[in-house]
Amino acid sequence: MYGKPALGTVLPMAGLTAAPEVLPGIPFARGLQEAAGAGFLLYCAIALTLISVKLWFAVRNLGERS
């Protein structure tokens, strides 16, 4: 996808982990970032499953060839 260069170039806020909660908007900002993190963990779980299936196919195809 042509949007690929956009990935890895966003503005994350690692500093937010140390930001005081009392500042206005911080809980909402933290919630957004946590939602992205949760989505990514789900993404990783699905990716690992797909990779496992791929490796299973690869091993099976090797077995069939030998």
Added chain:
Amino acid sequence: MISQILIWASIAIIVMAGGYNTTLFVLSRRRTRRKRGPREERFYIFLLACLNEETVLAESLARITALPAGKFIALVIDDASDDGTAAIARAADPERVHLLQRYLPDARKGKGAALNNGIRHLRASGILDGHDPRDVIVCVVDADGRLDQHVVQSVDPFFDNPRTGGTQIGVRMYNRDKGLLARLQDMEFVIYGDIFQKARRYIGSVGMGGNGQFMRLAALDSLMGEDGSGPWSDSLTEDLDLGVRLIAHGWTNQHCTAAAVSQQAVLDVRRLVRQRSRWFQGHLQSAGLVPTILRDIPTRPALDLLYHLSSPVLILLTSLLPLSFLVATAGTVVGSVQAGHPLISPMWILGPYVLSFTAAYAYGFVYHRRERDLGLLRAILLSHVFIFYGYIWFAAGWMGLWRMLTGKQTWLKTART
């Protein structure tokens, strides 16, 4: 504790994407050597699927008919245009330009359907008689596509390798001097071609684009359905679909950086977002290719293609981060005013800059090599703007997802100006 894990997981998205982009940048810097095989003079067929293209078609046909190549023709597939598209095709060099007219209600069913009709017409009309499908190269060009004059000479050697099924050439914007938005689209396509596509040659996962797509007829034949349908699908991104299926059928896709097709950049942000949301929706539809990738494609290209197909998900997830950053920054500014002293740490500026804009230096370097007149410093400054331009994909992504969830499949084509 869970909150901390989720926040660091969100940063891991950036690290993963940055790592992938860096790896492909390094791979793209490698030089390739191509073996020259025995040469047969190949027959080139340029397919132009056209729906109301009278403003741009004549120029494109003039450039094709002037190509310094031996055996080639252009087939204009008029998809029931209301304007003078067919008349322009008829007025072109009759030795080189053929016209296929489609009529409603069978017409206007998408680009894939028009191209499939074009292939059927080539067979039925006898144009392909006496030609070995391995030595016939079909090129899909947009109606506004202006091919480099040396395109055939640049692409032809890739087909010396009998395993090469398709070769994608670079894409540029011929109106890139018409403002910042056009310039950024040009930069986007140069970066995509010269970094991502070029690197994917080593992985074996080069994708096909909708414009400047050269394919061996024998490879297209291998994608035909048992009922004679195909080779293009009815997906919104039939080009992505075709590229993956070529690899799954054992063909190799190549990317040629020595020639390009120039197309018209969109000059309006709203139209650009709409165009990209259509691509995004098509990309989401391509999730249906996952079983094919798992089953039929070797592991290395398969992993890259899985990452490629999952890019929309990552774009949607990362779109939350700049929003979070903006809200937090605004909150901190308000808090600083209330507290009477600044609460912003320098790390808030430096950290995001390093994570977000390091890529701009690589992108600026690559673009400068294509646009020497721009100067390296200006190219790097421009690529900083390009980072923000990438945020268009966030808007396009949510729009594309909404259209998919609400079952909207119909799309107006991007209007020419």
